[in-house]
Amino acid sequence: MTEVLNGPVYAEVPAPVFKLGPKGTHITIRGLTKYFAGWPLYENFDLDIPKHKIVSVFGPNGCGKSTLINMIAGLVPIDAGEILFDGKSLQDTKIGYVFQNYREALFPWMRTIDNIAYPLKLEGQSKAEVDRRMAELVASFDVKFDLNRYPYELSGGQQQTASIMRALAPKPEVLFLDEPFSALDFEMTLFIREKLQEVFMQTGTTMLLVSHDLEEAVYLADEVLLLTKRPTKVAEVLHYGDARPRTLETLSEASFIQMKKRSLEIFQREVRR
Numbered sequence: 001m002t003e004v005l006n007g008p009v010y011a012e013v014p015a016p017v018f019k020l021g022p023k024g025t026h027i028t029i030r031g032l033t034k035y036f037a038g039w040p041l042y043e044n045f046d047l048d049i050p051k052h053k054i055v056s057v058f059g060p061n062g063c064g065k066s067t068l069i070n071m072i073a074g075l076v077p078i079d080a081g082e083i084l085f086d087g088k089s090l091q092d093t094k095i096g097y098v099f100q101n102y103r104e105a106l107f108p109w110m111r112t113i114d115n116i117a118y119p120l121k122l123e124g125q126s127k128a129e130v131d132r133r134m135a136e137l138v139a140s141f142d143v144k145f146d147l148n149r150y151p152y153e154l155s156g157g158q159q160q161t162a163s164i165m166r167a168l169a170p171k172p173e174v175l176f177l178d179e180p181f182s183a184l185d186f187e188m189t190l191f192i193r194e195k196l197q198e199v200f201m202q203t204g205t206t207m208l209l210v211s212h213d214l215e216e217a218v219y220l221a222d223e224v225l226l227l228t229k230r231p232t233k234v235a236e237v238l239h240y241g242d243a244r245p246r247t248l249e250t251l252s253e254a255s256f257i258q259m260k261k262r263s264l265e266i267f268q269r270e271v272r273r
Contacts, residue, residue, distance in 0.1 A: 020087060021048030026174065026206045027072060032081035034064075034071060040231040041067060045081070047225075047234060052204040056217035058263065059227030059235070060271050065210045066100075066178050068232075072208065073097055073176045085174065093174065096167030100179040102160040106151040112158075113147035116166045123170060137165045140202075141195055157188030164192065168199060177209045181216060190248075193220065197245050214267070218260050219246055226266045228273070235270050238263060 021028045027049035034042045041064045049055055057065045070076040072083055074090045075097070085093040096119075099105040106115045116137065120130045138147070143165075145158050154162070160180060167175060177196075181189040197220070200207060211217040218224055218240060226235040240259045242250060250256050 024050050026051035028084045030082050033079045035079055043231045051206055053222040054207040054220050055223045055225055056221035057210045057225045058217045060229045063227045063230055063232045069176050069208050069210055094172045096172035096175045098164050098167045098177045098180045100182055102163045105163050111148050112151055112162050119170045157184055175205050175207045179210055201244055224263050228270045236266050
């Protein structure tokens, strides 16, 4: 109690304590709340996302999978709650984002190479630094198409490759991927999956992937985050530990089949509720 002379007595109310996640947590989410048209999508939602892991987000239609990563990435405002990255704010964290609609994600008036280099130039890097990083990305993705062409002159798979290269250019701490394969053919999907795995194995970048394809979600994940119907909660978090790099042979492994089966069981349980 704090007493004020000849005045009222006020109780000291302690400030709420933000409790960080357990050791190894990268993103800590506490009390996340989001309403749409007066109805709760997320309400007092808590989540710990591990560092140096790929987390796939999967759940019923309309549960807010993309909205969740968009709120974490700061693209959609939250109504309440707090999100910290290694104890830091979003403003102090370097992130990358790969959008589902790659046709709208790239600047059509810029050459593809300038699109990819854009975040590096925003950081004020020198031409030598930009050129060096661009050379690394071109080698890593084994780029065979002409980066001096404009995005609209490229195929969909080439545009999405450029989008991922741009997101990775500044070496983000966290990479967000919102259904990055949904508009790609199977051949290009396999290529991008392989490249993302290579990047992950080289850098350990924390990745948060939204997918509507359960096989894809499990194949890439270290953890599968399964969500409920709205108001959305965590149904379960499944850990998948098969060694990388994962290949087409992985799809027939007993451990993969069991993980996919268990994920599907939880998904169907939540859909029926």
